[in-house]
Amino acid sequence: MGTHVIKMPDIGEGIAEVELSQWHVKVGDLVVEDQVLADVMTDKAMVDIPSPVHGKVIALGGQPGEVMAVGSVLISIEVEGAGNLKESAAPAAVKEAPVAPKVEAAVESKPAAAAAPRPAAVCQGPMVAREANERPLASPAVRKHALDLGIQLRLVRGSGPAGRVLHEDLEAYLAQGQSNASAPAAAAYAQRHDEEQIQVIGMRRKIAQRMQDATQRAAHFSYVEEIDVTAIEELRAHLNEKHGASRGKLTLLPFLVRALVVALRDFPQMNARYDDEAQVITRLGAVHVGVATQSDVGLMVPVVRHAEARSLWDSAAEISRLANAARNGKASRDELSGSTITLTSLGALGGIVSTPVLNLPEVAIVGVNKIVERPMVVKGQVVIRKMMNLSSSFDHRVVDGMDAALFIQAIRGLLEQPATLFVE
Structure with missing residues (x-):
């Protein structure tokens, strides 16, 4: 040997x-x-x-x-x-993962004999408190192993870095479930004294460093504006009904990308990068929109390049393609870098107000909050409208407060009168 x-x-x-x-x-x-x-x-x-x-x-x-x-x-x-x-x-x-906060999931490879699919595991170990739609950190190999074992991965406590679920955790989950199968229901209310320490390493460390760097170097300020999105939502529903089967369904994001493109024509200082060491601001004609996307291990920002040259459906298809690539760990370095302005949204979980952190060296990030129906006064009448807030942040070293407010109000006007998005 x-x-x-x-x-x-x-x-x-x-x-x-x-x-x-x-x-x-x-x-x-x-x-x-x-x-x-x-x-x-x-x-x-x-x-x-x-x-x-x-x-x-x-x-x-x-x-x-x-x-x-x-x-x-x-x-x-x-x-x-x-x-x-x-x-x-x-x-x-x-x-090709980017520097945090653009993050890629690490892929685990472990040799194992192919296992025949098994029915859902009857005996379950101690459950982890995760939301039903929360995806725990795990490699594709572990996910397949869990599927073969009939285990819901969100219920398994991970022992790997940042709580990543490993193959050993699946076996431990089954073993604990068998030993605890006869435990009384009251055990769920037993006192707990366990502690867990998780090292901040790898991509999570990069995320921490970049977030800290961004907040220390840039002079953040945020601006929130309320937008009536009733009209744009009606247009979106109409276009999906008429063209959805042939061109694909539209979400609100491609409309927001279009609104950014049009508004930036009058506010080019927002589509810029600031090199604070060289003290140089670079304004760009091309609009490369970073679309913040959540992955298993953190935030990734794939880039819709040359959004100024894309139609609604072209933007929608590119956003969908990039989001899937990012979540599956297949996005390339070029697809995850080079943005000039970032759009961030938590979708239905978007809350009422947020304070996004700038994606340096960019100087502006536009945050989208959830849409809610509220009674509003329109022309003296109380009516139900669909309302949404834009919570956006800017680098005050480069962007003045008045300009930031006017920029977001320009986006508001475009979304509230959606025909103006397409009038040249």
Whole structure:
């Protein structure tokens, strides 16, 4: 038997060190060629480190959260053959994630025999308090494993970084469920004294650093405006009824993108990037709209490029394509960078008011809150209207308060009189 030492590869772009984000193997595991061993994080991307050999893991070179130099020992694997020690730098497979707050889910690969689908698990372990529509952190392999076992993943407590659900957690969930199957219902009200510590590492650390950096460097101020979206919602419903089957359904987002494009013609200072070190503001003619999208591990911002040249349906199709790519971890680096202004929305959960954090080096972010029906006075009559707030933030170093208010009011006028979105 021999030992194959895998060193931290040179990922390129002049990077001298990277952060070890997560191990997908442990000492004693048998691995196969091309199996993912670890995830590492650079300033620009999450990177898979696959195994170049078959063998058994005998030593790990670092702990999650540790910053490792390129060329340092990452992992040692026992392989068949001569007893001499062999070294190599594992090939790095870049999963082109952006710098936080644009985030990509790490993909876990674990060899396992194909399991026949099983009925829903009868015995359940201690449940985790998650909303019914909340997606816990887990790799595609773990999600498939849970499906085969008949387990609802949202009920499983994750032991991985940031609460990620691992294969071991699924087995523990089943085992706990079997041991607790006869526990009295009153156990749900028992006192709890457990604690859990979660390391802030990998992409979550990048998110924290970027959010802190944005709030420390930019002089944030927010402005909230109420908008009557009754007319635009009626137009949207009409277009979906007439063209939805052939062109696809429209959400409110493509109308908002169109409103941004038209309003920016009179407020080009909002479609800009500010280099605070060089003290240079760059205003751009192209409108590249970042659309904040929630993924399993955090916020990603795929970019609708050249929104100024897109129709409603073109924007809708691109938003849908990019959102799916981001959630599935398949968005490229180009698709996740280069925005000039950001649109953020929590959809039906959008609340009444929010205070979005700027996506530096941009100077404006437009936040969309939920639509609610309220009684309003229109021409002296109380009528029911669909109302929505825009909660937007700006960099006060670059954008004056009056200009920000006028910009959002311009968007309001366009949405309340939707024909003006298309009048040239």
